[in-house]
Amino acid sequence: xxxxxxxxxxxxxxxxxxxxxxKAEFTSYKGMGFSIMEISHRGKVFDALHNAAIEKxxxxxxxxxxxxxxxxxxxxxxxxxxxxxxxYNGGVAQYVNTGVWxxxxxxxxxxxxxxxxxxxxxxxxxxxxxxENIKFSDDADYAYICSNNTIYxxxxxxxxxxxxxLVVDSSSDLLSRELDFNTKNIGMFYGGAQKxxxxxxxxxxxxxxxxxxxxxDNVPTPLRYTTQIEANSLANTPPTFGIYMFDLVLDWINEQxxxxxxxxxxxxxxxxxxxxxxxxxxxxxxxxxxSRSLMNVSYTTPNADLDALFVKEAEANNMIGLKGHRILGxxxxxxxxxxxxxxxxxxVEFMKEFERKNG
Amino acid sequence: xxxxxxxxxxxxxxxxxxxxxxKAEFTSYKGMGFSIMEISHRGKVFDALHNAAIEKxxxxxxxxxxxxxxxxxxxxxxxxxxxxxxxYNGGVAQYVNTGVWxxxxxxxxxxxxxxxxxxxxxxxxxxxxxxENIKFSDDADYAYICSNNTIYxxxxxxxxxxxxxLVVDSSSDLLSRELDFNTKNIGMFYGGAQKxxxxxxxxxxxxxxxxxxxxxDNVPTPLRYTTQIEANSLANTPPTFGIYMFDLVLDWINEQxxxxxxxxxxxxxxxxxxxxxxxxxxxxxxxxxxSRSLMNVSYTTPNADLDALFVKEAEANNMIGLKGHRILGxxxxxxxxxxxxxxxxxxVEFMKEFERKNG
Numbered sequence: 001x002x003x004x005x006x007x008x009x010x011x012x013x014x015x016x017x018x019x020x021x022x023k024a025e026f027t028s029y030k031g032m033g034f035s036i037m038e039i040s041h042r043g044k045v046f047d048a049l050h051n052a053a054i055e056k057x058x059x060x061x062x063x064x065x066x067x068x069x070x071x072x073x074x075x076x077x078x079x080x081x082x083x084x085x086x087x088y089n090g091g092v093a094q095y096v097n098t099g100v101w102x103x104x105x106x107x108x109x110x111x112x113x114x115x116x117x118x119x120x121x122x123x124x125x126x127x128x129x130x131x132e133n134i135k136f137s138d139d140a141d142y143a144y145i146c147s148n149n150t151i152y153x154x155x156x157x158x159x160x161x162x163x164x165x166l167v168v169d170s171s172s173d174l175l176s177r178e179l180d181f182n183t184k185n186i187g188m189f190y191g192g193a194q195k196x197x198x199x200x201x202x203x204x205x206x207x208x209x210x211x212x213x214x215x216x217d218n219v220p221t222p223l224r225y226t227t228q229i230e231a232n233s234l235a236n237t238p239p240t241f242g243i244y245m246f247d248l249v250l251d252w253i254n255e256q257x258x259x260x261x262x263x264x265x266x267x268x269x270x271x272x273x274x275x276x277x278x279x280x281x282x283x284x285x286x287x288x289x290x291s292r293s294l295m296n297v298s299y300t301t302p303n304a305d306l307d308a309l310f311v312k313e314a315e316a317n318n319m320i321g322l323k324g325h326r327i328l329g330x331x332x333x334x335x336x337x338x339x340x341x342x343x344x345x346x347x348v349e350f351m352k353e354f355e356r357k358n359g
Numbered sequence: 360x361x362x363x364x365x366x367x368x369x370x371x372x373x374x375x376x377x378x379x380x381x382k383a384e385f386t387s388y389k390g391m392g393f394s395i396m397e398i399s400h401r402g403k404v405f406d407a408l409h410n411a412a413i414e415k416x417x418x419x420x421x422x423x424x425x426x427x428x429x430x431x432x433x434x435x436x437x438x439x440x441x442x443x444x445x446x447y448n449g450g451v452a453q454y455v456n457t458g459v460w461x462x463x464x465x466x467x468x469x470x471x472x473x474x475x476x477x478x479x480x481x482x483x484x485x486x487x488x489x490x491e492n493i494k495f496s497d498d499a500d501y502a503y504i505c506s507n508n509t510i511y512x513x514x515x516x517x518x519x520x521x522x523x524x525l526v527v528d529s530s531s532d533l534l535s536r537e538l539d540f541n542t543k544n545i546g547m548f549y550g551g552a553q554k555x556x557x558x559x560x561x562x563x564x565x566x567x568x569x570x571x572x573x574x575x576d577n578v579p580t581p582l583r584y585t586t587q588i589e590a591n592s593l594a595n596t597p598p599t600f601g602i603y604m605f606d607l608v609l610d611w612i613n614e615q616x617x618x619x620x621x622x623x624x625x626x627x628x629x630x631x632x633x634x635x636x637x638x639x640x641x642x643x644x645x646x647x648x649x650s651r652s653l654m655n656v657s658y659t660t661p662n663a664d665l666d667a668l669f670v671k672e673a674e675a676n677n678m679i680g681l682k683g684h685r686i687l688g689x690x691x692x693x694x695x696x697x698x699x700x701x702x703x704x705x706x707v708e709f710m711k712e713f714e715r716k717n718g
Contacts (some may be wrong), residue, residue, distance in 0.1 A: 002394035008399055011599055016386065019394055023385040027378045033677070034362035035378055037558040040367055040680065059367065071443055073432040073560060076677075077595035081579035108579055199396040201432060201560045203521035220440035220467055222433065238597060239560025240370055245396075318392070322400065348628055348650025 005343045008321030009150055009296060010172065011194040013338040017255075018248045037241040041234055043079050044339040052235070053247035060250075060259050061189075063206055068229040072244050075192045076171045078223075079203060080105040083167055084112040086215045087187065089141040094164075097121035098135055099149040100327060103155045103167060112143055119143075126328075127152040129291040138163035141167040141185050142211075148173035150195075153287040153298035153332065159184050161291075165211055171195060173295050174204065175253060176337055177263035189210050194338045195295070198245035202238075253337070263294075269335045269344045270294040276348045282355040286328065300330035305359055307331055317350055364702045366678030368509055368655060369531065370553040372697040376606045376614075377557075380569075384573045389638050396600040399591055399618045407594070412606035419609075419618050420548075421539045422565055427588040430602050434551050435530045436581075437564060439464040442526055443471040445574045445584050446546065448500040453523075453687055455493055456480035459686060460510040460528060478502075483685075486511040488650040497522035501546050501570075507532035510659035510684040512646040512691065524570055528555060532654050533563065534612060535696055546570050554654070557604035561597075578683040595655040605703040612696070621651075621696055628694045628703045630654040645687065659689035665717055666690055 006013035011153055029036040032045065039045055054069045068316060082095060093116040094186035095106050098170055109116040120131035127149060143162050143187040146169040148155040155173060160166065165187025174191035181189075188207040194200035205225070221227050229233045240335075255260055274292060277283045286298040298320070301307050307330050311323045323328040365372035386413050388395040391404065394572040398405055413428045417421060431437075442464070443452060452475040454465050468475040479490035486508060495502040502521050505528040505672075519525065524546025533550035547566040553559035564584070566660045567653060571583035580586050586594045615621055633651060636642045636658055645657040662665050683689040694703055 002390075002392045006393055006397055008397065010596060011396055011400065012397060014394065014398055019386045023382055026382040026385060031361075033361045034365055034679070035373065038365055038367065039370060041370065041559070043592065060470065064404065073434070074437070075595045077581045078433070081581055085579075104580075108581075111579055112575070135522070142543055144612075155698060192596065199598070199600040200400070200596045201601060218472070220468060220470055222436045222440055222467075237369060237551065237559045239558070241558040241600070241626075242560055243599070280502055300376045311494070320393065 001085070005297065005319045005334065005346060006321055007112065007319060007333045007339065007347065009325065009332060009334040010192070011200050012196075012321070012336050015165055015249070015252045015338045017225055018134060018245070019250050021248055022245060036244045041095060041237050041240050045241055049247055050243055053250060054242060056247070056250040056254070057204070057206070060350040061177065061206070063181055064181065066210070067181070067206050067208050068212070068225075070192065070207065070225070070228050071238050071246070072203045072205050072228060072233065073239060074158070075200075075203055076101065076169055076190065077104065079107040079190055079205070081112070083112045083142070083188070084109045084116070085223055086144050087165075087167065087211055088112065088134060091115070091139065091141045091213045092117055092137065093144065094119045094136050094140045094144055095144045096148055097155060098122055098130060099127040099152050100193075101149065101171070102144070102146045105146070106146060108117055126276045127154065128286055129288040130156050134160055136160070136162050142166040142167045145169070148293050148295050150296050150334070151298070151328050153285070153293045154291045155293035155295065157290065161185070164270065165208065173293070175249075175259065175262070176266055176295060178259045180181050193242060193246055195334070197249050199242050202242040202246060202353040204246070214320045237258055265341065266294040266335070266337070268283065269339065269341050270297065271331060272341065272344050273297050273348060276351065282359045283351065285331070295336055296332055296334045298328060298330060299323060301358070304329065309358070310354055313354060314350060319347060319350065364677060364678045364705060365680055366692045366694065366698065366706065368684065368691060368693040369551070370542060370559050371555075371680070371693055371695050372606075374559060374608070376609050377604070380607055381604060381636070395603045399587060399627050400599050402698070405599055408606055410603055412602060412609060415606070415609040415613070416563070419534065419612070420565070421541055423540065426540070426565050426567050427571070427584070429584070429587050429592045431562045431564050431587060432560065434559075434562055434597060435460065435528055435549065436538055438464065438528065438549055439467040440471070441582050441584070442501070442503065442547070443468045443473045443475070444578050444582055446501050446524075446526065446570055447471065448573045450474070450491070450500045451476055452499065452501055452503065453495050454503045455490060455497045457512050457706055458486040460508065460530070461503070461505045461579040461595045462556050464503060464505070464528065471509070483674050486513065487520065487645055488511055488647040488704045493519055495519070495521050495523055499523040501526045504528070504565065507652050508691070509652050509655050510657070510687050512644070512652045512655040513650045514652035514654065520544070521576055524567065532652070534608075534618065534621070535625055535654060537618045552605055554693070556608050560603050561601040561605060561607070588609045591608065616687065624700065625653040625694070625696070628698065628700050629656065631700065631703050632656050632692060632694065632707060635710065639714060641718045642710065645689070653694055653695045655691055657683060657687060657689060657691045660717070663688065668717070672713060673709060677710065678706060704717055
């Protein structure tokens with residue numbers, strides 16, 4: 001079968017073996033005579049799948065029972081509002097601004113009229129890096145970061161150490177590298193599924209239960225984390241098919257050797273592509289060394305016309321999703337978990353040939 | 360292939376031909392080499408599908424350009440909060456209480472501290488009917504109803520005529536009968552997809568644009584209808600696969616002859632089942648004549664033990680989803696669009712046999 005090489009930023013490539021498994025049982029889940037999307041979220045069949053997925057996530061990230069693992073709706077975007085609505089506690093919330101997504105999160109903190117501060121920003125350098133020497137107050141209600149910035153291709157090499165609870169938007173590097181919850185003071189860790197964990201429409205939220213309990217009575221019931229913690233994400237109908245796909249991706253990660261192996265492979269893929277770009281005078285990477293994302297590589301050719309030609313010729317060569325985000329322009333290769341090292345090598349070969357013809 | 364007869368209340372049966380079409384192109388949408396869930400929501404391929412789905416909905420319900428047709432997340436449950444947050448205009452909002460879902464909607468109006476009234480309720484008779492002689496104020500900010508009550512098996516035979524804008528939660532009778540937007544003063548019409556329109560995780564919202572403009576600055580950006588109206592539901596990543604499935608269901612409805620034909624068939628199915636129940640002294644329907652749902656038939660055998668035995672034996676006979684909601688107990692057959700008249704006849708045959716053995 002003809003399958004394209006998919007460098008889309010999100011929704012993105014899903015491992016073919018995951019798609020094929022879902023396809024095989026699409027009209028009869030495990031031979032039971034119904035699609036997984038046709039049954040109650042409260043029945044035994046879905047319940048088993050749902051709880052198994054939660055346990056796999058707990059194991060990957062070493063998440064204790066102090067935390068709830070939730071599957072919510074509304075994307076990271078709804079979390080931008082839910083975080084201040086639920087976690088602000090009358091003190092101060094501190095944000096690091098590393099691009100469009102944190103800018104939106106900060107805007108929602110403002111709309112909620114909470115006391116917030118932007119303690120560091122890389123806006124002046126067009127978000128080409130993660131700010132250095134970020135300092136959060138020990139007693140802040142929470143510290144907020146976006147661990148990977150899809151548009152600019154930047155990523156925290158490590159999550160910051162904080163005394164206050166750390167809130168991490170990990171939408172675009174979810175399940176892409178190792179993380180032990182016991183080594184950081186994580187208050188909440190969340191991300192949309194549509195980069196590394198299946199179809200759009202689910203947000204994984206891992207939240208410390210005692211912080212969720214801060215919520216005030218004037219917060220709408222469906223927007224309280226406590227509502228979904230008490231109901232194990234079943235306060236209302238969750239996106240059951242998405243949770244099923246998420247679970248299949250978790251199995252696939254295990255088959256690859258778990259997060260450690262996935263992380264190693266992601267480092268190899270990114271290094272291969274950045275090394276080529278850095279050794280070329282034709283291509284230019286946006287993100288600075290030390291802040292570079294293993295997930296999204298944003299770069300340019302010498303001019304916008306060539307960028308457009310690049311996208312067009314790449315598509316003719318079976319490679320899609322390489323156009324940069326409209327805000328930054330240029331080009332972007334998203335090399336999430338499901339993109340293989342071979343896919344990256346094929347892209348680099350194409351880039352070489354494109355440079356040869358147009359350089 | 361062995362497929363069960365699926366009477367689940369939601370998520371529910373999906374037409375087999377829809378599932379088979381999605382399955383056939385699951386790893387390569389229209390032979391393009393990617394799954395529909397693997398590509399950008401902003402690209403040409405998804406955009407065409409998305410806008411085509413909107414046009415089909417506009418045609419079914421005769422929806423003018425005064426309205427926006429949105430695909431949102433969070434289920435009807437999130438709408439319970441979004442409606443008062445967005446549509447309250449400093450006057451009064453009037454609700455009819457016909458069961459659990461309107462009770463929840465009213466609770467969110469209270470949390471929003473708006474001025475609201477419950478103008479009619481059937482709570483005293485265990486929500487076994489739609490209240491008669493409902494009177495809304497001509498100048499209310501909006502009048503709010505739930506057109507079909509999944510748990511109790513009641514449904515408005517017709518939507519009320521109002522001078523003020525009518526807000527309709529149509530989650531469990533969406534796309535199940537004819538409706539001409541020009542014949543009612545509809546302010547907003549919405550519903551979760553998981554009964555009649557595909558997998559859980561999408562909410563169809565059809566809203567009058569001038570009412571959406573009432574929203575105040577303190578409403579979180581992702582919860583403002585105006586945010587999604589301006590972005591054609593793409594302010595953030597929508598559940599693309601769900602929209603794709605929704606669109607396939609719209610095509611299927613057209614293949615059945617459109618909403619008029621679907622409505623006729625739904626009337627036949629419900630009549631067949633209610634006639635049998637009414638002529639039996641063993642089974643008892645919950646909903647009163649005149650308020651009966653074409654979608655959900657809630658009923659009981661003479662006692663709870665027999666109800667439990669009924670569910671068990673039905674499953675042994677390849678019929679699932681017949682257990683009543685935990686709040687009402689008893690039994691419930693949900694006979695949404697994808698359930699055929701033959702399926703209903705098979706159920707009735709089983710009910711006859713069960714009565715013969717246990718009556």
